Amino acid sequence: MRHTVEWKVRLYLFEEDGTTKARVVLNTGTNEFTGHGAAHRNPTDRDVPEIGDELAAGRAMHDLGRQLVEVAERDIDGVSRPGTGPSTRPETAWPLPDNMRGG
Template sequence: MLQEVVPMALAKRWTVDIFIDEQGDERRTRAEARLESQDRVGLAGIGTARRNPVDPEVPAIGDELAVSRALSDLAHQLLDAAAGDIEQHTHRRAHLRA
């Protein structure tokens, strides 16, 4: 029995670099999630967190909040880009959900 040989798909690599800036005097944390890929150029999500003055200082919590918001922002931008690509190819409005 002969088996059909299917060429292996080329693997793609997308990298997200996350940059965190803690501004202690202002009790703020800012994060930027930048997507690097051959297909997408220039997508970057931004997220911020602010500590209430009465809350204890736990920098890891600000980092987690700011990074999660930056990744969420990036995810929404990527979803919007996918919808735009679908619309360009189908000439119909795309309805995508997160």
């Protein structure tokens, strides 16, 4: 089955007093997801706005990605055949390294 869609992504960056905040909004046409991220500049570091933008944007996209994986896993559970569960189906993605797993 062929399947082609276009998802729209908008990334907003806000910087004030050494703190950069990012908000990324994904519109799938049927759902909308929002990821958030922030970066804080050490007062002793040079003011290089691009670095704050990159960190905050990356963190917002990481948050968005986490949400998409969670939704996909719930959707998989919802369409699983009776009698199957998380222990009987294969992983849906590569496992995260230990340093990227949530607490």
